[in-house]
Amino acid sequence: MSLYVEPVVEATDTALPALEAVDVFRIFRTGEAETVALRGLDLDVAAGSMVAILGPSGCGKSTFLHLAAGLDQPSAGEVRAFGRPLGRLAEPELARYRARDMAIVFQSRNLLGHLTAVENVALQLGLAGVDDAEAKARAALASFGLGDRSATRAASLSGGEQQRAAIAACAARTARLVLCDEPTGELDTANEARVIEALQLLQMEHGATVVIVTHSTRVADVCDRVVLMRDGRVA
Numbered sequence: 388m389s390l391y392v393e394p395v396v397e398a399t400d401t402a403l404p405a406l407e408a409v410d411v412f413r414i415f416r417t418g419e420a421e422t423v424a425l426r427g428l429d430l431d432v433a434a435g436s437m438v439a440i441l442g443p444s445g446c447g448k449s450t451f452l453h454l455a456a457g458l459d460q461p462s463a464g465e466v467r468a469f470g471r472p473l474g475r476l477a478e479p480e481l482a483r484y485r486a487r488d489m490a491i492v493f494q495s496r497n498l499l500g501h502l503t504a505v506e507n508v509a510l511q512l513g514l515a516g517v518d519d520a521e522a523k524a525r526a527a528l529a530s531f532g533l534g535d536r537s538a539t540r541a542a543s544l545s546g547g548e549q550q551r552a553a554i555a556a557c558a559a560r561t562a563r564l565v566l567c568d569e570p571t572g573e574l575d576t577a578n579e580a581r582v583i584e585a586l587q588l589l590q591m592e593h594g595a596t597v598v599i600v601t602h603s604t605r606v607a608d609v610c611d612r613v614v615l616m617r618d619g620r621v622a
């Protein structure tokens with residue numbers, strides 16, 4: 388059985404911004420309490436660019452990434468990826484978008500805890516239509532210093548190792564849109580440099596658009612653009 392799924396994004400979509408947020412609100416309601424995580428966010432991310440999103444904790448950065456990944460819906464407004472309003476895609480199309488067009492390096496949700504590192508990466512590659520997924524997964528893990536951790540269950544890897552495994556999967560898949568939430572948050576300086584280099588390679592060699600929520604000035608320094616968020620919108 389092939390896991391291959393066709394990409395949602397057409398070749399002709401490349402002139403459009405990779406990501407657009409248009410007057411986006413996201414309101415979380417828990418009982419009586421209401422949190423406005425995003426309040427009128429407007430943001431364009433040019434295709435092929437590398438953008439850092441900075442801002443104080445709680446200003447809505449992760450909420451925006453979840454919307455951009457098609458994992459959540461805005462309460463109002465619209466998020467578009469390559470011109471397509473994610474809120475109006477049917478579920479199969481949205482599933483194809485997640486498997487094929489974009490990759491995430493989040494603080495959680497990257498890996499399935501009961502599968503080994505190599506099984507996790509190979510699964511992502513298989514869904515994205517990459518041939519010879521297991522061999523490529525092994526090579527990608529080795530290039531991120533995780534060769535001897537390939538057979539370890541993801542749940543037993545450290546936070547930093549899980550993030551490196553997630554980035555290895557992005558690098559081997561060459562997704563067109565890479566969404567990262569603090570991808571270097573738990574890494575030492577050497578591994579941070581390796582991750583920065585991998586993200587730059589995705590942008591420069593594969594034309595990926597890379598959006599990185601970060602507090603790291605080293606990461607922000609290599610980006611084409613730095614967006615500062617505050618109180619649920621661009622400051």
Ligand code: ADP
Pocket residue numbers: 415416417422423424442443444445446447448449450451
């Ligand atoms: P940041 O990534 O900038 O630290 P977040 O986007 O994680 O901020 O959160 C923005 C605000 O939304 C915070 O006040 C947070 O507590 C709240 N929030 C985020 N997700 C949820 C949720 N699922 N339910 C309730 N509140 C949430």
